[in-house]
Amino acid sequence: MGLTKTLLFLVFCCQRYILLLGYCSMDGEGQQISLLDGVEDRFGGIVVNLMEVESMTVEDFDAKLDASLKAWKDQGKKGIWIKLPRELSSLVDTAIKKGFTYHHAENEYVMLTSWLPEPPSTLPCNASHRIGIGAFVLNKNGEMLVVQENSGYFRDKNVWKVPTGTIKEGESIWAGAVREVKEETDIDAEFVEVLAFMESHQAVWQRKTDIFFVCELEASTFEIKKQDSEIYAAKWMPVEEYVNQPFHNKKGNEMFKLIANICLKRSRDKYTGFVLTTDSPKKSLYCSVDHANLLNETADQASTSL
Amino acid sequence: MGLTKTLLFLVFCCQRYILLLGYCSMDGEGQQISLLDGVEDRFGGIVVNLMEVESMTVEDFDAKLDASLKAWKDQGKKGIWIKLPRELSSLVDTAIKKGFTYHHAENEYVMLTSWLPEPPSTLPCNASHRIGIGAFVLNKNGEMLVVQENSGYFRDKNVWKVPTGTIKEGESIWAGAVREVKEETDIDAEFVEVLAFMESHQAVWQRKTDIFFVCELEASTFEIKKQDSEIYAAKWMPVEEYVNQPFHNKKGNEMFKLIANICLKRSRDKYTGFVLTTDSPKKSLYCSVDHANLLNETADQASTSL
Numbered sequence: 001m002g003l004t005k006t007l008l009f010l011v012f013c014c015q016r017y018i019l020l021l022g023y024c025s026m027d028g029e030g031q032q033i034s035l036l037d038g039v040e041d042r043f044g045g046i047v048v049n050l051m052e053v054e055s056m057t058v059e060d061f062d063a064k065l066d067a068s069l070k071a072w073k074d075q076g077k078k079g080i081w082i083k084l085p086r087e088l089s090s091l092v093d094t095a096i097k098k099g100f101t102y103h104h105a106e107n108e109y110v111m112l113t114s115w116l117p118e119p120p121s122t123l124p125c126n127a128s129h130r131i132g133i134g135a136f137v138l139n140k141n142g143e144m145l146v147v148q149e150n151s152g153y154f155r156d157k158n159v160w161k162v163p164t165g166t167i168k169e170g171e172s173i174w175a176g177a178v179r180e181v182k183e184e185t186d187i188d189a190e191f192v193e194v195l196a197f198m199e200s201h202q203a204v205w206q207r208k209t210d211i212f213f214v215c216e217l218e219a220s221t222f223e224i225k226k227q228d229s230e231i232y233a234a235k236w237m238p239v240e241e242y243v244n245q246p247f248h249n250k251k252g253n254e255m256f257k258l259i260a261n262i263c264l265k266r267s268r269d270k271y272t273g274f275v276l277t278t279d280s281p282k283k284s285l286y287c288s289v290d291h292a293n294l295l296n297e298t299a300d301q302a303s304t305s306l
Numbered sequence: 307m308g309l310t311k312t313l314l315f316l317v318f319c320c321q322r323y324i325l326l327l328g329y330c331s332m333d334g335e336g337q338q339i340s341l342l343d344g345v346e347d348r349f350g351g352i353v354v355n356l357m358e359v360e361s362m363t364v365e366d367f368d369a370k371l372d373a374s375l376k377a378w379k380d381q382g383k384k385g386i387w388i389k390l391p392r393e394l395s396s397l398v399d400t401a402i403k404k405g406f407t408y409h410h411a412e413n414e415y416v417m418l419t420s421w422l423p424e425p426p427s428t429l430p431c432n433a434s435h436r437i438g439i440g441a442f443v444l445n446k447n448g449e450m451l452v453v454q455e456n457s458g459y460f461r462d463k464n465v466w467k468v469p470t471g472t473i474k475e476g477e478s479i480w481a482g483a484v485r486e487v488k489e490e491t492d493i494d495a496e497f498v499e500v501l502a503f504m505e506s507h508q509a510v511w512q513r514k515t516d517i518f519f520v521c522e523l524e525a526s527t528f529e530i531k532k533q534d535s536e537i538y539a540a541k542w543m544p545v546e547e548y549v550n551q552p553f554h555n556k557k558g559n560e561m562f563k564l565i566a567n568i569c570l571k572r573s574r575d576k577y578t579g580f581v582l583t584t585d586s587p588k589k590s591l592y593c594s595v596d597h598a599n600l601l602n603e604t605a606d607q608a609s610t611s612l
Contacts, residue, residue: 042457042458043457086402086407086408089398089399089402089403090399092395092398092399092416093395093396093398093399096392096395097395101392101413101414102392102411102412102413102414102415102416103411103413104410104411104412105408105409105410105411105416105417106408106410106513107407107408107409108407108408109408110398110408110411110416111411127433127434127435127436127510127514128433128435128436128437128473128474128475129433129434129435129436129437129473129517130433130434130435131434131435131515131517151348151349152348167434167435167515168434169434169513169514169515170507170508170513170515172505172507173505195593195594196580196583196591196592196593196594197580197591197592198589198590198591198592199478199479199589199590199592200588200589201476201478201587201588201589202476202588204433207412207475207476208433208475209437209473209475209476211435211437211517254584255584255589255591258583258584258591258593259591262593262594262597265597270596271594271596271597272578272594272596272597273594274502274503274580277502277564278560278561278564281507282506282507282508283504283505283506283507283561284504284505285502285503285504285561285564285565286502286503286504286505287501287502287564287568288501288502288568288577288578288579290576290577290578291568291571291577291578
């Protein structure tokens with residue numbers, strides 16, 4: 001074997017050994033323990049995704065996690081993520097006992113994290129907000145769509161309110177407003193503008209923030225068929241009558257009054273909201289309607305007129 | 307004992323018995339098992355909060371959960387919530403095995419849910435969004451604050467961008483924008499308006515939506531001291547120079563270009579954004595700046611002028 005070939009062979013052996021180091025460790029009795037299968041993220045951390053693992057005993061996980069944590073610490077890794085499917089819930093306790101905390105959870109999995117270096121941790125935070133919409137829907141007579149609800153805060157308060165709802169995971173604000181109006185009243189309507197939005201802290205699970213977008217919609221059908229499960233009553237109402245409900249003048253309801261006044265202003269006069277400028281399956285941009293008109297010209301014209 | 311007293315005594319005994327029924331159940335061998343301590347919610351469900359429980363064995367939890375589920379089903383309860391602190395992680399597996407799923411989790415607890423009647427479940431969804439901000443900060447010369455980052459998408463791209471960041475739990479959009487600018491560049495600035503916002507789906511954990519608010523701020527200090535950990539460089543730059551970076555004309559970067567153009571429009575001409583109308587510790591309302599001027603008059607004037 002020539003010198004070059006010998007060198008190449010040595011390099012090959014070294015690489016194999018280094019690769020092996022990444023996957024195995026020795027236990028106290030000199031037995032080899034394979035490590036958990038982790039992928040590096042771009043922030044110097046490790047992501048272990050066990051979603052495709054069908055079964056693992058607590059003992060096996062315990063030994064692998066010990067060996068892996070040791071290896072990752074030696075390698076200077078920082079944030080460790082373990083995604084455990086519901087089927088492996090028996091392993092949650094082991095990870096928590098070794099210093100992991102819950103990061104977030106969804107129906108089918110729980111995400112656990114551990115920060116190996118000294119604090120502070122710079123792990124990105126969990127989802128922190130829920131998005132709601134209120135739909136200000138006008139018909140051709142300038143009347144607005146109002147409902148009374150069967151449950152929740154407004155139940156038995158005899159207050160007429162705009163259709164409201166929560167944006168689903170992956171749904172756009174404009175699409176959620178259209179969907180809620182259809183579900184609650186069977187009215188077809190098109191999104192026009194976002195008129196305002198309100199942040200309410202500690203509104204969800206006593207800690208998450210709700211952002212409520214007031215959306216104007218234009219109805220294209222007018223015959224109301226209310227949804228029985230959630231809606232007690234639904235009808236078209238003059239905007240002034242809606243605004244002048246005694247509820248809007250009660251102490252503590254100032255925000256509701258402001259929003260009602262925005263709707264009134266919008267129905268009578270110019271009010272500059274945010275319109276949907278561009279929309280793709282993954283991204284939607286909302287900006288001032290006056291400016292969007294310029295952007296809707298050709299790109300070149302827009303960039304010179306800006 | 308007179309008839310009235312006898313009747314009252316019987317009613318008292320019945321009440322005690324009914325109350326007892328609510329808290330106890332019999333196991334197969336006729337032994338009494340106390341139920342989990344649950345509170346009714348206003349949607350016909352039960353919330354079991356174990357955050358203050360310091361310890362419970364798996365066997366004890368198993369027996370109590372069986373008995374409780376039977377009792378709740380008999381009572382026609384629907385959504386069952388169990389909030390388990392990190393210290394009781396040994397109980398997670400038992401609940402999952404009995405048909406519970408993860409609902410959400412935070413550092414110190416996991417929330418499990420079960421829907422007892424036939425589907426579909428109407429349980430409210432988990433937090434679904436993360437909120438980001440980009441800060442368009444102008445100094446007295448009409449120059450804007452720009453940075454280059456040490457990590458993430460823009461690393462090594464040689465692109466000057468506006469300071470960006472994620473809103474913390476419980477933080478308002480306007481406050482988050484002010485904080486991020488201070489952290490990244492040491493510039494003090496005041497919130498002026500939201501100029502636009504963009505929704506990006508599947509941007510967080512492959513399923514959550516990010517809403518990015520473009521906020522205009524006005525600087526009150528001008529000497530930049532960059533944060534070394536996140537920021538590679540920071541400076542003041544003419545708005546035209548920022549907009550005309552080659553990055554903004556590359557295919558796929560159309561949204562960035564639109565947002566840059568909004569900043570340019572705003573720096574030269576009238577652009578109607580959303581201003582903070584009212585702000586309290588828990589609620590903030592953002593609406594069209596033109597309309598907010600009216601709302602800032604006295605309430606009576608506002609309601610007549612609307």
